[in-house]
Amino acid sequence: MSDEVEPGFVRVRLDLAYDGKDFSGWAKQTARRTVQGEIEDALRTVTRSSRTYDLTVAGRTDAGVHARGQVAHVDLPAEVWAEHGELLLRRMAGRMAPDVRIWRVAEAPVGFNARFSALWRRYAYRISDRPGGADPLTRGHVLWHDRPLDVDAMNAASARMLGEHDFAAYCKKREGATTIRTLQKLSWVRDAESGVVTGTVQADAFCHNMVRALVGAMLFVGDGRRPDPWPAQVLASGVRDPGVHVVRPHGLTLEEVAYPADELLAARNKEARNVRSLPGRGCC
Template sequence: MTDEAAPGTVRVRLDLSYDGTDFSGWAKQAGGRRTVQGEIEDALRTVTRSQRTYELTVAGRTDAGVHARGQVAHVDLPDEVWAEHREKLLKRLAGRLPKDVRVWSVAEAPSGFNARFSAVWRRYAYRVTDLPGGVDPLLRGHVLWHDWPLDVDAMNAAAERLLGEHDFAAYCKKREGATTIRTLQELSLVRGDDGIVTATVRADAFCHNMVRSLIGALLFVGDGHRPSDWPGKVLAAGVRDSAVHVVRPHGLTLEEVGYPADELLAARNKEARNKRTLPGSGCC
Protein backbone atom coordinates (compact mmCIF):
# COMPACT_ATOMS: atom_id res chain seq x y z
CA MET A 1 0.00 0.00 0.00
CA THR A 2 1.58 3.28 -1.11
CA ASP A 3 0.72 6.94 -0.90
CA GLU A 4 1.32 7.53 -4.60
CA ALA A 5 -0.24 5.83 -7.58
CA ALA A 6 2.15 3.58 -9.48
CA PRO A 7 3.54 4.92 -12.76
CA GLY A 8 0.94 4.62 -15.50
CA THR A 9 -2.00 4.80 -13.08
CA VAL A 10 -4.23 7.48 -11.60
CA ARG A 11 -5.41 7.48 -7.99
CA VAL A 12 -9.16 8.10 -7.89
CA ARG A 13 -11.14 9.11 -4.79
CA LEU A 14 -14.66 7.73 -4.38
CA ASP A 15 -17.21 9.16 -1.94
CA LEU A 16 -19.98 6.69 -1.21
CA SER A 17 -22.78 5.55 1.05
CA TYR A 18 -24.56 2.28 1.75
CA ASP A 19 -27.23 0.61 3.80
CA GLY A 20 -25.33 -2.12 5.62
CA THR A 21 -28.36 -4.29 6.43
CA ASP A 22 -27.73 -6.96 3.81
CA PHE A 23 -23.92 -6.75 3.72
CA SER A 24 -21.40 -8.86 5.61
CA GLY A 25 -19.38 -5.71 6.21
CA TRP A 26 -17.11 -3.68 3.95
CA ALA A 27 -14.22 -6.05 3.30
CA LYS A 28 -14.23 -8.90 0.81
CA GLN A 29 -14.46 -12.30 2.46
CA ALA A 30 -13.95 -15.90 1.51
CA GLY A 31 -17.04 -17.97 0.88
CA GLY A 32 -18.88 -15.60 -1.40
CA ARG A 33 -20.48 -13.45 1.27
CA ARG A 34 -21.91 -10.18 0.01
CA THR A 35 -19.74 -7.17 0.88
CA VAL A 36 -19.66 -3.50 -0.07
CA GLN A 37 -16.11 -3.74 -1.40
CA GLY A 38 -17.02 -6.74 -3.52
CA GLU A 39 -20.05 -5.02 -5.05
CA ILE A 40 -18.15 -1.85 -5.98
CA GLU A 41 -15.13 -3.69 -7.36
CA ASP A 42 -17.39 -5.91 -9.47
CA ALA A 43 -19.23 -2.86 -10.77
CA LEU A 44 -15.95 -1.09 -11.60
CA ARG A 45 -14.69 -4.09 -13.51
CA THR A 46 -17.94 -4.34 -15.46
CA VAL A 47 -18.39 -0.68 -16.42
CA THR A 48 -14.73 -0.28 -17.44
CA ARG A 49 -14.87 -3.58 -19.38
CA SER A 50 -11.71 -4.71 -17.62
CA GLN A 51 -10.35 -8.23 -17.24
CA ARG A 52 -8.81 -7.47 -13.84
CA THR A 53 -10.22 -6.26 -10.53
CA TYR A 54 -9.08 -2.86 -9.29
CA GLU A 55 -8.82 -3.12 -5.50
CA LEU A 56 -10.27 -0.44 -3.25
CA THR A 57 -8.66 1.03 -0.13
CA VAL A 58 -11.20 2.39 2.34
CA ALA A 59 -11.15 4.96 5.15
CA GLY A 60 -12.98 2.74 7.63
CA ARG A 61 -13.77 -0.97 7.33
CA THR A 62 -17.31 -1.17 8.71
CA ASP A 63 -18.69 -4.38 10.22
CA ALA A 64 -21.67 -6.41 9.07
CA GLY A 65 -24.89 -4.42 9.42
CA VAL A 66 -23.22 -1.03 9.89
CA HIS A 67 -24.25 1.77 7.53
CA ALA A 68 -22.26 4.60 5.93
CA ARG A 69 -23.29 8.00 4.68
CA GLY A 70 -19.83 9.53 4.22
CA GLN A 71 -17.47 6.65 3.43
CA VAL A 72 -14.33 7.35 1.37
CA ALA A 73 -12.22 4.96 -0.70
CA HIS A 74 -9.55 5.17 -3.35
CA VAL A 75 -8.64 3.02 -6.33
CA ASP A 76 -5.70 3.15 -8.73
CA LEU A 77 -6.83 2.92 -12.36
CA PRO A 78 -4.60 2.65 -15.44
CA ASP A 79 -4.19 5.98 -17.22
CA GLU A 80 -6.01 4.76 -20.31
CA VAL A 81 -8.97 3.40 -18.32
CA TRP A 82 -9.38 6.68 -16.44
CA ALA A 83 -9.05 8.74 -19.62
CA GLU A 84 -11.71 6.66 -21.38
CA HIS A 85 -14.26 6.41 -18.58
CA ARG A 86 -13.82 9.38 -16.24
CA GLU A 87 -16.64 11.50 -17.69
CA LYS A 88 -19.26 8.74 -17.57
CA LEU A 89 -17.99 6.58 -14.73
CA LEU A 90 -20.31 7.96 -12.05
CA LYS A 91 -23.49 7.46 -14.06
CA ARG A 92 -22.43 4.01 -15.25
CA LEU A 93 -21.74 2.93 -11.68
CA ALA A 94 -25.21 4.15 -10.70
CA GLY A 95 -26.68 1.91 -13.38
CA ARG A 96 -24.66 -1.13 -12.34
CA LEU A 97 -24.57 -0.98 -8.53
CA PRO A 98 -27.34 -2.45 -6.37
CA LYS A 99 -29.70 0.05 -4.78
CA ASP A 100 -28.23 -0.29 -1.27
CA VAL A 101 -24.85 1.18 -2.26
CA ARG A 102 -24.22 4.47 -4.10
CA VAL A 103 -21.09 6.26 -5.28
CA TRP A 104 -21.65 10.02 -5.17
CA SER A 105 -18.34 11.38 -6.37
CA VAL A 106 -15.46 10.08 -8.50
CA ALA A 107 -12.47 12.41 -8.81
CA GLU A 108 -8.72 12.32 -9.31
CA ALA A 109 -7.11 12.42 -5.86
CA PRO A 110 -4.41 14.93 -4.91
CA SER A 111 -0.81 13.75 -4.71
CA GLY A 112 -0.16 11.67 -1.59
CA PHE A 113 -3.82 10.92 -0.88
CA ASN A 114 -4.57 7.62 0.84
CA ALA A 115 -8.18 7.05 1.87
CA ARG A 116 -7.10 5.18 5.01
CA PHE A 117 -3.87 6.74 6.20
CA SER A 118 -4.56 10.35 5.19
CA ALA A 119 -7.69 10.57 7.35
CA VAL A 120 -7.38 12.67 10.50
CA TRP A 121 -10.75 11.67 11.95
CA ARG A 122 -13.80 9.51 11.41
CA ARG A 123 -17.21 10.54 12.71
CA TYR A 124 -19.92 8.01 13.51
CA ALA A 125 -23.48 8.41 14.75
CA TYR A 126 -25.32 5.83 16.82
CA ARG A 127 -29.08 6.23 17.06
CA VAL A 128 -31.26 4.75 19.80
CA THR A 129 -34.73 5.42 21.14
CA ASP A 130 -36.38 4.59 24.47
CA LEU A 131 -39.92 5.42 23.32
CA PRO A 132 -42.32 2.95 24.99
CA GLY A 133 -43.89 2.11 21.65
CA GLY A 134 -40.58 1.19 20.05
CA VAL A 135 -38.99 2.33 16.79
CA ASP A 136 -40.78 3.93 13.86
CA PRO A 137 -41.13 1.08 11.34
CA LEU A 138 -39.62 3.30 8.64
CA LEU A 139 -36.47 3.73 10.77
CA ARG A 140 -36.21 0.22 12.20
CA GLY A 141 -33.08 -0.58 10.18
CA HIS A 142 -31.20 2.43 11.56
CA VAL A 143 -32.35 2.96 15.15
CA LEU A 144 -31.93 0.67 18.18
CA TRP A 145 -34.80 0.29 20.63
CA HIS A 146 -33.77 0.36 24.29
CA ASP A 147 -36.64 -0.67 26.52
CA TRP A 148 -35.55 1.34 29.59
CA PRO A 149 -35.88 5.14 29.93
CA LEU A 150 -32.56 6.88 29.24
CA ASP A 151 -31.05 9.80 31.17
CA VAL A 152 -29.09 11.61 28.45
CA ASP A 153 -27.47 14.02 30.93
CA ALA A 154 -26.01 11.11 32.90
CA MET A 155 -24.76 9.56 29.67
CA ASN A 156 -23.03 12.80 28.66
CA ALA A 157 -21.41 13.07 32.10
CA ALA A 158 -20.03 9.56 31.67
CA ALA A 159 -18.90 10.30 28.11
CA GLU A 160 -16.77 13.27 29.18
CA ARG A 161 -14.54 10.95 31.23
CA LEU A 162 -13.65 8.97 28.10
CA LEU A 163 -12.41 11.84 25.94
CA GLY A 164 -8.75 12.20 24.98
CA GLU A 165 -5.95 9.80 24.16
CA HIS A 166 -6.23 6.48 25.98
CA ASP A 167 -5.64 2.80 25.56
CA PHE A 168 -9.17 1.62 24.71
CA ALA A 169 -8.35 -2.07 25.17
CA ALA A 170 -11.36 -2.41 27.47
CA TYR A 171 -13.66 -1.35 24.62
CA CYS A 172 -12.00 -3.10 21.68
CA LYS A 173 -11.88 -6.59 20.29
CA LYS A 174 -8.18 -7.41 20.44
CA ARG A 175 -6.34 -8.00 17.18
CA GLU A 176 -2.86 -9.48 17.19
CA GLY A 177 -0.18 -6.86 16.69
CA ALA A 178 -2.64 -3.94 16.54
CA THR A 179 -2.55 -1.06 19.01
CA THR A 180 -5.69 -0.07 20.90
CA ILE A 181 -4.47 3.47 21.67
CA ARG A 182 -6.83 6.02 20.19
CA THR A 183 -7.71 9.70 20.61
CA LEU A 184 -11.42 10.12 21.25
CA GLN A 185 -12.15 13.67 20.09
CA GLU A 186 -15.90 13.82 20.65
CA LEU A 187 -18.50 11.70 22.41
CA SER A 188 -21.80 13.46 23.00
CA LEU A 189 -25.48 12.59 22.97
CA VAL A 190 -28.54 14.66 22.04
CA ARG A 191 -32.22 13.72 22.22
CA GLY A 192 -34.20 14.98 19.26
CA ASP A 193 -37.81 16.10 19.19
CA ASP A 194 -38.69 12.69 17.74
CA GLY A 195 -37.36 10.94 20.84
CA ILE A 196 -34.30 9.53 19.06
CA VAL A 197 -31.06 9.88 20.99
CA THR A 198 -28.12 10.42 18.62
CA ALA A 199 -24.61 9.77 19.90
CA THR A 200 -21.85 11.51 17.93
CA VAL A 201 -18.53 9.68 18.19
CA ARG A 202 -15.40 11.12 16.56
CA ALA A 203 -11.82 9.88 16.83
CA ASP A 204 -8.63 9.80 14.82
CA ALA A 205 -9.33 6.10 14.28
CA PHE A 206 -11.30 3.29 15.89
CA CYS A 207 -10.37 -0.23 16.89
CA HIS A 208 -12.69 -3.18 16.31
CA ASN A 209 -16.09 -2.85 18.09
CA MET A 210 -14.97 0.33 19.88
CA VAL A 211 -17.97 2.54 19.06
CA ARG A 212 -20.57 -0.13 19.76
CA SER A 213 -18.88 -1.04 23.07
CA LEU A 214 -18.73 2.58 24.19
CA ILE A 215 -22.43 2.98 23.42
CA GLY A 216 -23.18 -0.23 25.29
CA ALA A 217 -21.48 1.15 28.40
CA LEU A 218 -23.25 4.50 28.14
CA LEU A 219 -26.65 2.81 27.81
CA PHE A 220 -26.03 1.07 31.14
CA VAL A 221 -25.44 4.48 32.69
CA GLY A 222 -28.43 6.02 30.95
CA ASP A 223 -30.88 3.42 32.21
CA GLY A 224 -29.54 3.58 35.78
CA HIS A 225 -27.84 0.20 35.95
CA ARG A 226 -24.40 1.78 36.47
CA PRO A 227 -23.16 5.14 37.88
CA SER A 228 -21.72 7.79 35.57
CA ASP A 229 -18.12 7.04 36.60
CA TRP A 230 -18.37 3.36 35.65
CA PRO A 231 -17.36 3.62 31.94
CA GLY A 232 -14.26 5.59 32.98
CA LYS A 233 -13.32 2.94 35.54
CA VAL A 234 -13.70 0.24 32.88
CA LEU A 235 -11.40 2.24 30.60
CA ALA A 236 -8.78 2.64 33.34
CA ALA A 237 -8.86 -1.08 34.14
CA GLY A 238 -7.72 -1.79 30.59
CA VAL A 239 -9.42 -5.17 30.24
CA ARG A 240 -12.69 -6.28 28.71
CA ASP A 241 -15.59 -6.19 31.18
CA SER A 242 -18.32 -8.75 30.62
CA ALA A 243 -20.88 -6.13 31.64
CA VAL A 244 -20.03 -4.01 28.58
CA HIS A 245 -22.25 -5.20 25.77
CA VAL A 246 -21.45 -4.60 22.10
CA VAL A 247 -24.73 -3.11 20.92
CA ARG A 248 -26.33 -4.22 17.68
CA PRO A 249 -24.80 -2.81 14.48
CA HIS A 250 -27.87 -1.38 12.75
CA GLY A 251 -27.93 1.79 14.86
CA LEU A 252 -24.44 2.76 13.70
CA THR A 253 -23.63 4.94 10.68
CA LEU A 254 -20.26 6.26 9.46
CA GLU A 255 -21.21 9.88 8.81
CA GLU A 256 -18.02 11.60 7.66
CA VAL A 257 -14.26 11.23 7.23
CA GLY A 258 -11.95 14.23 7.65
CA TYR A 259 -8.74 14.89 5.72
CA PRO A 260 -6.06 17.58 6.03
CA ALA A 261 -5.12 20.13 3.39
CA ASP A 262 -3.41 18.62 0.35
CA GLU A 263 0.04 19.87 1.38
CA LEU A 264 -0.24 18.02 4.71
CA LEU A 265 -1.17 14.62 3.29
CA ALA A 266 2.36 13.17 3.25
CA ALA A 267 3.01 14.13 6.88
CA ARG A 268 -0.33 12.70 7.97
CA ASN A 269 0.30 9.40 6.18
CA LYS A 270 3.62 9.00 8.00
CA GLU A 271 2.11 9.87 11.37
CA ALA A 272 -0.79 7.45 10.92
CA ARG A 273 1.59 4.57 10.25
CA ASN A 274 3.58 5.11 13.45
CA LYS A 275 2.73 2.66 16.22
CA ARG A 276 1.38 4.70 19.10
CA THR A 277 2.34 4.53 22.75
CA LEU A 278 1.01 6.52 25.66
CA PRO A 279 3.31 8.94 27.55
CA GLY A 280 5.22 7.03 30.20
CA SER A 281 4.37 3.63 28.72
CA GLY A 282 7.95 2.95 27.65
CA CYS A 283 9.26 2.04 24.25
CA CYS A 284 8.23 -0.50 21.69
Protein backbone atom coordinates in the same frame (compact mmCIF):
# COMPACT_ATOMS: atom_id res chain seq x y z
CA MET B 1 6.39 3.24 4.20
CA SER B 2 5.96 4.61 0.68
CA ASP B 3 2.50 5.15 -0.74
CA GLU B 4 3.48 6.39 -4.17
CA VAL B 5 1.10 5.60 -7.01
CA GLU B 6 2.56 3.11 -9.47
CA PRO B 7 3.77 4.74 -12.72
CA GLY B 8 1.05 4.69 -15.36
CA PHE B 9 -1.74 4.69 -12.75
CA VAL B 10 -4.05 7.39 -11.40
CA ARG B 11 -5.35 7.44 -7.81
CA VAL B 12 -9.11 8.05 -7.76
CA ARG B 13 -11.12 9.10 -4.70
CA LEU B 14 -14.64 7.72 -4.23
CA ASP B 15 -17.19 9.25 -1.85
CA LEU B 16 -19.98 6.79 -1.11
CA ALA B 17 -22.89 5.70 1.05
CA TYR B 18 -24.60 2.40 1.79
CA ASP B 19 -27.28 0.71 3.85
CA GLY B 20 -25.44 -2.05 5.70
CA LYS B 21 -28.45 -4.29 6.33
CA ASP B 22 -27.77 -6.83 3.58
CA PHE B 23 -23.96 -6.60 3.57
CA SER B 24 -21.51 -8.76 5.51
CA GLY B 25 -19.47 -5.66 6.24
CA TRP B 26 -17.11 -3.66 4.05
CA ALA B 27 -14.23 -6.09 3.41
CA LYS B 28 -14.72 -8.62 0.63
CA GLN B 29 -15.26 -12.24 1.62
CA THR B 30 -15.68 -15.48 -0.25
CA ALA B 31 -19.35 -16.28 -0.94
CA ARG B 32 -20.61 -13.28 1.08
CA ARG B 33 -22.00 -10.01 -0.18
CA THR B 34 -19.84 -7.06 0.92
CA VAL B 35 -19.63 -3.38 0.01
CA GLN B 36 -16.06 -3.67 -1.26
CA GLY B 37 -16.94 -6.71 -3.35
CA GLU B 38 -20.00 -5.00 -4.83
CA ILE B 39 -18.08 -1.91 -5.91
CA GLU B 40 -15.04 -3.77 -7.20
CA ASP B 41 -17.24 -6.11 -9.26
CA ALA B 42 -19.09 -3.15 -10.77
CA LEU B 43 -15.84 -1.33 -11.50
CA ARG B 44 -14.38 -4.36 -13.26
CA THR B 45 -17.54 -4.74 -15.38
CA VAL B 46 -17.86 -1.06 -16.28
CA THR B 47 -14.21 -0.72 -17.30
CA ARG B 48 -14.29 -4.07 -19.12
CA SER B 49 -11.15 -5.11 -17.23
CA SER B 50 -9.81 -8.62 -16.79
CA ARG B 51 -8.43 -7.75 -13.34
CA THR B 52 -9.93 -6.44 -10.12
CA TYR B 53 -8.82 -3.00 -8.92
CA ASP B 54 -8.60 -3.17 -5.11
CA LEU B 55 -10.20 -0.46 -3.00
CA THR B 56 -8.66 1.10 0.12
CA VAL B 57 -11.26 2.48 2.53
CA ALA B 58 -11.24 5.08 5.31
CA GLY B 59 -13.06 2.83 7.79
CA ARG B 60 -13.84 -0.88 7.45
CA THR B 61 -17.38 -1.08 8.79
CA ASP B 62 -18.80 -4.29 10.28
CA ALA B 63 -21.76 -6.29 9.02
CA GLY B 64 -24.98 -4.30 9.39
CA VAL B 65 -23.29 -0.91 9.89
CA HIS B 66 -24.35 1.90 7.54
CA ALA B 67 -22.39 4.77 5.97
CA ARG B 68 -23.38 8.17 4.70
CA GLY B 69 -19.88 9.68 4.36
CA GLN B 70 -17.54 6.79 3.56
CA VAL B 71 -14.39 7.45 1.48
CA ALA B 72 -12.27 5.02 -0.53
CA HIS B 73 -9.58 5.19 -3.18
CA VAL B 74 -8.59 2.99 -6.10
CA ASP B 75 -5.57 3.11 -8.42
CA LEU B 76 -6.62 2.80 -12.06
CA PRO B 77 -4.47 2.58 -15.19
CA ALA B 78 -4.19 6.04 -16.71
CA GLU B 79 -5.79 4.87 -19.96
CA VAL B 80 -8.77 3.40 -18.08
CA TRP B 81 -9.28 6.65 -16.16
CA ALA B 82 -8.94 8.69 -19.36
CA GLU B 83 -11.59 6.58 -21.09
CA HIS B 84 -14.13 6.28 -18.28
CA GLY B 85 -13.43 9.12 -15.85
CA GLU B 86 -16.24 11.55 -16.73
CA LEU B 87 -18.81 8.79 -17.20
CA LEU B 88 -17.71 6.45 -14.42
CA LEU B 89 -20.16 7.76 -11.81
CA ARG B 90 -23.25 7.20 -13.96
CA ARG B 91 -22.04 3.88 -15.32
CA MET B 92 -21.29 2.54 -11.84
CA ALA B 93 -24.77 3.56 -10.67
CA GLY B 94 -26.24 1.43 -13.44
CA ARG B 95 -24.33 -1.66 -12.30
CA MET B 96 -24.80 -1.54 -8.51
CA ALA B 97 -27.76 -2.40 -6.30
CA PRO B 98 -29.63 0.59 -4.82
CA ASP B 99 -28.34 -0.03 -1.28
CA VAL B 100 -24.87 1.29 -2.23
CA ARG B 101 -24.27 4.59 -4.04
CA ILE B 102 -21.15 6.47 -5.12
CA TRP B 103 -21.72 10.23 -4.93
CA ARG B 104 -18.42 11.54 -6.24
CA VAL B 105 -15.51 10.24 -8.31
CA ALA B 106 -12.42 12.44 -8.75
CA GLU B 107 -8.68 12.21 -9.25
CA ALA B 108 -7.10 12.35 -5.81
CA PRO B 109 -4.46 14.93 -4.93
CA VAL B 110 -0.84 13.85 -4.46
CA GLY B 111 -0.28 12.11 -1.12
CA PHE B 112 -3.93 11.11 -0.64
CA ASN B 113 -4.69 7.78 1.03
CA ALA B 114 -8.31 7.19 2.05
CA ARG B 115 -7.24 5.35 5.21
CA PHE B 116 -3.98 6.90 6.37
CA SER B 117 -4.57 10.52 5.32
CA ALA B 118 -7.76 10.84 7.38
CA LEU B 119 -7.71 13.20 10.35
CA TRP B 120 -10.83 11.74 11.97
CA ARG B 121 -13.93 9.63 11.47
CA ARG B 122 -17.33 10.64 12.86
CA TYR B 123 -20.08 8.12 13.60
CA ALA B 124 -23.64 8.54 14.82
CA TYR B 125 -25.51 5.94 16.86
CA ARG B 126 -29.29 6.38 17.07
CA ILE B 127 -31.47 4.98 19.85
CA SER B 128 -35.19 5.04 20.62
CA ASP B 129 -36.37 4.48 24.18
CA ARG B 130 -40.07 4.98 23.45
CA PRO B 131 -42.10 2.43 25.42
CA GLY B 132 -43.90 1.27 22.28
CA GLY B 133 -40.71 0.58 20.34
CA ALA B 134 -38.84 2.22 17.47
CA ASP B 135 -40.59 3.96 14.59
CA PRO B 136 -41.33 1.24 11.99
CA LEU B 137 -40.10 3.55 9.22
CA THR B 138 -36.65 4.05 10.80
CA ARG B 139 -36.21 0.77 12.68
CA GLY B 140 -33.43 -0.33 10.30
CA HIS B 141 -31.25 2.55 11.50
CA VAL B 142 -32.39 3.05 15.11
CA LEU B 143 -31.83 0.72 18.07
CA TRP B 144 -34.78 0.25 20.42
CA HIS B 145 -33.80 0.31 24.10
CA ASP B 146 -36.49 -0.91 26.46
CA ARG B 147 -35.62 1.39 29.37
CA PRO B 148 -35.83 5.21 29.57
CA LEU B 149 -32.50 6.97 29.09
CA ASP B 150 -31.07 9.89 31.06
CA VAL B 151 -29.14 11.87 28.42
CA ASP B 152 -27.51 14.12 31.02
CA ALA B 153 -26.04 11.11 32.82
CA MET B 154 -24.77 9.71 29.52
CA ASN B 155 -23.07 13.01 28.71
CA ALA B 156 -21.47 13.17 32.15
CA ALA B 157 -20.03 9.68 31.67
CA SER B 158 -18.94 10.43 28.11
CA ALA B 159 -16.98 13.55 29.11
CA ARG B 160 -14.68 11.36 31.25
CA MET B 161 -13.68 9.32 28.19
CA LEU B 162 -12.32 12.05 25.94
CA GLY B 163 -8.67 12.33 24.99
CA GLU B 164 -5.91 9.89 24.11
CA HIS B 165 -6.21 6.57 25.92
CA ASP B 166 -5.59 2.88 25.47
CA PHE B 167 -9.10 1.65 24.61
CA ALA B 168 -8.23 -2.04 25.03
CA ALA B 169 -11.21 -2.40 27.38
CA TYR B 170 -13.54 -1.38 24.55
CA CYS B 171 -11.88 -3.08 21.58
CA LYS B 172 -11.64 -6.54 20.13
CA LYS B 173 -7.87 -7.02 20.15
CA ARG B 174 -6.15 -7.75 16.85
CA GLU B 175 -2.65 -9.18 16.71
CA GLY B 176 -0.01 -6.51 16.12
CA ALA B 177 -2.50 -3.63 16.24
CA THR B 178 -2.46 -0.84 18.81
CA THR B 179 -5.61 0.06 20.76
CA ILE B 180 -4.46 3.61 21.56
CA ARG B 181 -6.86 6.15 20.11
CA THR B 182 -7.75 9.83 20.59
CA LEU B 183 -11.46 10.15 21.30
CA GLN B 184 -12.38 13.68 20.23
CA LYS B 185 -16.15 13.68 20.71
CA LEU B 186 -18.63 11.53 22.60
CA SER B 187 -21.93 13.28 23.22
CA TRP B 188 -25.67 12.63 23.27
CA VAL B 189 -28.67 14.68 22.14
CA ARG B 190 -32.37 13.83 22.24
CA ASP B 191 -34.45 15.05 19.30
CA ALA B 192 -37.38 17.09 20.63
CA GLU B 193 -39.82 15.82 18.00
CA SER B 194 -38.99 12.14 17.51
CA GLY B 195 -37.45 11.46 20.92
CA VAL B 196 -34.56 9.64 19.23
CA VAL B 197 -31.29 9.88 21.17
CA THR B 198 -28.27 10.34 18.89
CA GLY B 199 -24.73 9.71 20.04
CA THR B 200 -21.89 11.42 18.17
CA VAL B 201 -18.60 9.52 18.35
CA GLN B 202 -15.51 11.02 16.71
CA ALA B 203 -11.88 9.89 16.90
CA ASP B 204 -8.73 9.94 14.83
CA ALA B 205 -9.35 6.22 14.28
CA PHE B 206 -11.28 3.35 15.86
CA CYS B 207 -10.33 -0.19 16.76
CA HIS B 208 -12.61 -3.16 16.20
CA ASN B 209 -15.98 -2.90 18.03
CA MET B 210 -14.88 0.29 19.82
CA VAL B 211 -17.86 2.49 18.92
CA ARG B 212 -20.49 -0.12 19.70
CA ALA B 213 -18.81 -1.06 22.97
CA LEU B 214 -18.68 2.59 24.05
CA VAL B 215 -22.37 2.97 23.22
CA GLY B 216 -23.18 -0.17 25.19
CA ALA B 217 -21.44 1.21 28.27
CA MET B 218 -23.25 4.53 28.00
CA LEU B 219 -26.61 2.82 27.69
CA PHE B 220 -26.06 1.15 31.07
CA VAL B 221 -25.36 4.58 32.56
CA GLY B 222 -28.33 6.14 30.80
CA ASP B 223 -30.82 3.58 32.09
CA GLY B 224 -29.45 3.69 35.64
CA ARG B 225 -27.85 0.27 35.83
CA ARG B 226 -24.37 1.78 36.28
CA PRO B 227 -23.13 5.08 37.82
CA ASP B 228 -21.60 7.63 35.45
CA PRO B 229 -17.96 7.02 36.59
CA TRP B 230 -18.19 3.34 35.60
CA PRO B 231 -17.24 3.56 31.87
CA ALA B 232 -14.08 5.53 32.74
CA GLN B 233 -13.20 2.99 35.42
CA VAL B 234 -13.51 0.21 32.84
CA LEU B 235 -11.29 2.22 30.48
CA ALA B 236 -8.62 2.63 33.15
CA SER B 237 -8.60 -1.12 33.86
CA GLY B 238 -7.27 -1.80 30.37
CA VAL B 239 -9.05 -5.15 30.01
CA ARG B 240 -12.36 -6.19 28.52
CA ASP B 241 -15.18 -6.11 31.06
CA PRO B 242 -17.99 -8.66 30.64
CA GLY B 243 -20.37 -5.92 31.77
CA VAL B 244 -19.72 -3.94 28.59
CA HIS B 245 -22.09 -5.08 25.85
CA VAL B 246 -21.40 -4.47 22.17
CA VAL B 247 -24.69 -3.10 20.87
CA ARG B 248 -26.27 -4.22 17.62
CA PRO B 249 -24.79 -2.74 14.44
CA HIS B 250 -27.90 -1.34 12.72
CA GLY B 251 -28.03 1.82 14.86
CA LEU B 252 -24.55 2.87 13.70
CA THR B 253 -23.76 5.09 10.71
CA LEU B 254 -20.41 6.44 9.51
CA GLU B 255 -21.31 10.08 8.90
CA GLU B 256 -18.09 11.80 7.83
CA VAL B 257 -14.36 11.37 7.27
CA ALA B 258 -12.16 14.49 7.39
CA TYR B 259 -8.87 15.11 5.60
CA PRO B 260 -6.25 17.88 5.86
CA ALA B 261 -5.45 20.40 3.15
CA ASP B 262 -3.89 18.87 0.05
CA GLU B 263 -0.38 20.03 0.91
CA LEU B 264 -0.57 18.21 4.27
CA LEU B 265 -1.89 14.88 2.99
CA ALA B 266 1.48 13.16 2.61
CA ALA B 267 2.63 14.20 6.09
CA ARG B 268 -0.61 12.95 7.65
CA ASN B 269 -0.31 9.70 5.69
CA LYS B 270 3.14 9.11 7.18
CA GLU B 271 2.16 10.15 10.71
CA ALA B 272 -0.88 7.83 10.82
CA ARG B 273 1.27 4.78 10.06
CA ASN B 274 3.36 5.22 13.21
CA VAL B 275 2.55 2.79 16.02
CA ARG B 276 1.52 4.88 19.02
CA SER B 277 2.25 4.44 22.67
CA LEU B 278 1.14 6.36 25.73
CA PRO B 279 3.66 8.39 27.72
CA GLY B 280 5.76 6.15 29.94
CA ARG B 281 5.01 3.00 27.96
CA GLY B 282 6.93 1.19 25.26
CA CYS B 283 5.38 0.91 21.84
CA CYS B 284 5.16 -2.91 21.80
